[in-house]
Amino acid sequence: MIRAQALTKTFGDKTAVDAIDFTVKAGKVTGFLGPNGAGKSTTMRMILGLEAPTAGSVTVNGRRHATSPAPVRAIGALIEAQGFHPGRSARDHLRWLAASNGLPSTRVGEVLELVGLENVAGQRAGRYSLGMGQRLGIAAALIGDPPVVVLDEPVNGLDPEGIRWVRSLARRLAAEGRTVFISSHLMSEMAMTADHLIVIGRGQILADCSTEDFIARHAVAFVRVRSAAQAEIGVLLERAGLEVAVADDALHVQGADAATIGDLVHGHGLGLHELTLVRSSLEDAFMTLTADSVEYTSKTREPVAA
């Protein structure tokens, strides 16, 4: 488990991470989401002991990672792509990593197979595509069979098959009881991968809840109404106290469900061409949440649900 308490990092007068508290639990995939510059990488670097907090603390299974006696066995990390020598083959890179961490060389074959690089393991890593480089980075992260896995933007540069692979790998690692913490700016991808979401904006936690709760709380729903008598229906629905907007040649109505709207329109003898409940995606929810954080920085802290 990863626990941050009042974790803070400033660079000069810039506060990159602003006294955040969160817990990343074992047995789940936790997505770490935020727009560019929100503080995700800085937080992950502090988890890994690559950056010292200005104040507060972050521990991994009860200890600061910098003090861990066997780092690769404690946490597997993918922090930046291409963290290997371009002239070295993937197999040699992993062999070196295993040897320097006192791990059996059998782990090399195991992780190569796990990431699907067995057939190209003898090639120089410098020739790898971005996606292959990401796979090698993930192989390196998993070589110590760590209980905690921290992946910073692991799907960057991956094709759809690669993205699906990372998703199923993350879920499998969590199902094995590991703590899996993944940063991403791809909301829809995280919705399919993560059980839990921590959303950060301007160094502050904006949401910390299950993916399900996040969608329920933040994704807006409205009813799309189309009719030959659109303008008339718009006036009618507004008079009934509903919120009506015109978009995509239709009315977007909030404040009542489709059945209520249908009955109301029918009651006035008007015909309908379409009556559809539309739910916004997680992507929209994220945009709404982080846009608010930009506009009202001091007021947007969400109640934190465990």
Ligand SMILES: Nc1ncnc2c1ncn2[C@@H]1O[C@H](COP(=O)(O)OP(=O)(O)OP(=O)(O)O)[C@@H](O)[C@H]1O
């Ligand atoms: N070494 C540094 N020196 C000065 N400022 C920094 C440093 N590292 C990060 N920052 C600043 O801290 C803030 C948070 O950066 P961070 O890289 O953690 O964000 P992020 O959420 O990972 O964004 P991205 O997705 O763009 O990487 C940014 O404003 C960034 O410019």
